[in-house]
Amino acid sequence: MFDGGAKTIVWDEGLIGPVSLIAPYNLLKEHEVNQMFSLSEGSISSAASRKIIFLTRALPKMMDSIAEHVHSEEQKNHRREYQIIFVPRKTTLCETRLKNRGVYGNVKGAIHEWACDFFPLENDVISMEQPLAFKELLIDEDPTCIYSAAQGLSTLQDVFGPIGKVSCQGKAAKHVFDLLKRIKLEKGAPEKMTGIDHLVILDRSIDLLSPVATQLTYEGLIDELVGINHTKITLPSEKFNNGEDPGKKTIILNSSEELFSDIRDKNFSAVGDALRKRAKTIAAEYEARHGQTMQQMRQFVARLPQMNLIKQSLAVHTTIAEMIKEITDSFPFMDSLLVEQEFMNGIDTDKIHPFIEDQIGQQVDIIKVLRLICIQSITNSGLKQKVLDYYKKEIIHVYGFEHILSLSHLEKAGLIRVQQSARPFTVLRKTLRLVVQDGSESNPTDMSYVHSVYAPLTTRLVQHLIYKPGGWRAIQDVLNSLPGPTVTEEPFCDIQTLDSSKVVVVFFVGGCTMAEISALRFLVQQEEAPVELVVATTAIINGNSFTRNFMEVLNLK
The missing domain is CATH 3.40.50.2060 (Sec1/Munc18 (SM) protein, domain 1)
Incomplete structure (x- = not known):
């Protein structure tokens, strides 16, 4: 070459x-x-x-x-x-x-x-870094990402050993599985050895609420409000008061940093206490050097480089947390979040909502408006025809007719649609316990803490599949209400498990959010059954990037 x-x-x-x-x-x-x-x-x-x-x-x-x-x-x-x-x-x-x-x-x-095929973002996260995959699949009808996903999973099997069994939900997920089987036939069955116990393939279309809902974990909020690009964020350097020339400061966010690894998956309301506790611990360690013996002083000096790194990290994340808190404490953010959570609880989902009307009238960012309309539509299993027509008319009147293509794309993707007679989301919310009112944000016992009240549907499915008796077969009626076909624990290869822990790969076709990753990490930590979980995805997405992918301004010039 x-x-x-x-x-x-x-x-x-x-x-x-x-x-x-x-x-x-x-x-x-x-x-x-x-x-x-x-x-x-x-x-x-x-x-x-x-x-x-x-x-x-x-x-x-x-x-x-x-x-x-x-x-x-x-x-x-x-x-x-x-x-x-x-x-x-x-x-x-x-x-x-x-x-x-x-x-x-x-x-x-x-x-x-x-x-x-895959880029490593974390020890437990790999991504194809194809953020447009979902839009290309649904709107452009380009199946390239299906082929890329199957090839990537085949390569994963070549490197880490054969896949024991496969479960998948959704049309795109089934296509990936079918193509993966064809590739296996062409290559031949891998040798019997240890490998991936279970591959779970999930189509983004089965859960459209999670990507448009506001994430409330520390890492999820950073991605929502700042934007994490390939594990990095860029912020104004003057925010850090470090004497640098005015400009931008790039910060790498991954688990190699001890403090970030500790707080990344916490609900943001618990991050402040975690940072204060860490600051007190560091201050106490510095203070303890007074009156130490020579041996203790040598031990302190040996720990000093690590303590300094933690101190620098603490300063960086305190600054980031303060920046985020300014936004999350603001009335616009709180008002919008309240409406989101009301929709998740099934409150006022069946009418023209006055808050959305006001947002359109004030000409706030169209992405924010469209996200709220999408959330209302999804949680109501579609909007009444007159409600949908009203929203579309107001958006075109206020933001311009050039956004008609964007609205068309959102409809084609199923993010906004006309309500049918069936109300599957109401059933899903109750059966899978998607909304939890009495959960704790600081000491959570349920994965719903990642959105404060809402547990991502995708991660609930993983929970039922891996940890609940009967797996998906026990909730077959629920799966039937989801779009696309279901494959339930189909044997793929013979593998030998040499240790007590199982390796499970959860692959999202169409992208996943930081909140979903946090929910899966929480799930593995809480359950007693030893499982090593790896998240694979076409891309990491957030509400803004996901919605923006469907935006296409009509150009009549």
């Missing part, structure tokens, strides 16, 4: 973050990559190297960008050698697009694949 001579890499912007998770910079340095450009930049003519490598996802629009770059260089009579590296794999559609744009001859024989 890489031969001698200096080279220039031209990145697809959507890959910069994911690829940074596995840090291929040593590889780039080793192969004399001397410059890097973005595909969105107009020209690469300043590059001194003659060899250009395009690192890109397999998207037709990226092929258009590559073609524009190649044609631009040809018009300037710049002689270049081109290579394309597709992540994770090339597609016939992209090759056809290159041919139609007249540049396939420039790269023929120099097209490669970097089969990186």
Whole structure:
């Protein structure tokens, strides 16, 4: 793939973050990559190297960008050698697009694949980093993510051992499973050995409420209000009073940081107490150095670097928590959260809601308005025709008719729809105990703490499957009310379990939220049966990013 001579890499912007998770910079340095450009930049003519490598996802629009770059260089009579590296794999559609744009001859024989199906975000979380997968599947009717998911799970099996049994719920989940079986037949059955005891595949369509509901865990709120991009957030540096020049400060959020690992999954209302307790502990340790013996002083000095790291971490997370608290204590946030929780409890879901009317009249962010309408529609199993028509009319009148496509996409995805005679969400709420009124946020005994009152439907299904007698067979009537087919614990391969713990992989087709991950971690910690749980997903999503994916402004120019 890489031969001698200096080279220039031209990145697809959507890959910069994911690829940074596995840090291929040593590889780039080793192969004399001397410059890097973005595909969105107009020209690469300043590059001194003659060899250009395009690192890109397999998207037709990226092929258009590559073609524009190649044609631009040809018009300037710049002689270049081109290579394309597709992540994770090339597609016939992209090759056809290159041919139609007249540049396939420039790269023929120099097209490669970097089969990186999953990117590790945490010890227990891996992601395909395809945030548009759900929208592409439902709106664009592009099944590429199904193939990518099946290939990724097959690779996971090759690396960590065979999958013992599979359960799945939803149409997309069933498609992934069927394709995974076909890949297994082509490859042949893996050798009998230890591996993954149980693979659970969940279609995002079976639970549309969790991604649009406001997350209330510490990490979930950071993602909601700031946005976590590939385990990193960016904040104004002046917030930290560290003497840096005005600008942005990048903070990495993962479990390698002890304090963040301790508070990430807590409800935000419990984070303040946790930070205060940690601050008192650190202060007491510093104070204890007075009057120590020489041996005790040596032990203190040995611990000092770790204590300083915790102190710095404490300062960072105190600042972040204060920033979040300013927002969560505000009337707009509290009022909106109250309406959300009323909808979850089935209160005022069947009428035009005055709060949503006011929000539209005040022209607040359209994403916030659409999220509330989606929550009302989902919790009411659809809206009455007159209610839905009223909301659509008001949005088009206030925000502009160009949002008509966005509303159409939300309807097609099932986030807003006309109410039918059946009311499945009411049944689900009672049968699966999705809403818990008497739960504790500071000392939770139920996973509903991640939304204060609401337990994600997806994680409740995992709880019933793994820990409840009879598994999904005991709640077959409930599963029948969910969209798509059900596969219940179908044997996949023969495996040997050498220890008492079981390895369960929960794969979300269409993305999952930080709150759902926290709920699954909580579930494993609370239950007595030893289970090692890994979350795999097409992407990490939050209410804003999930809703924004369906936004498409109609352009009549």
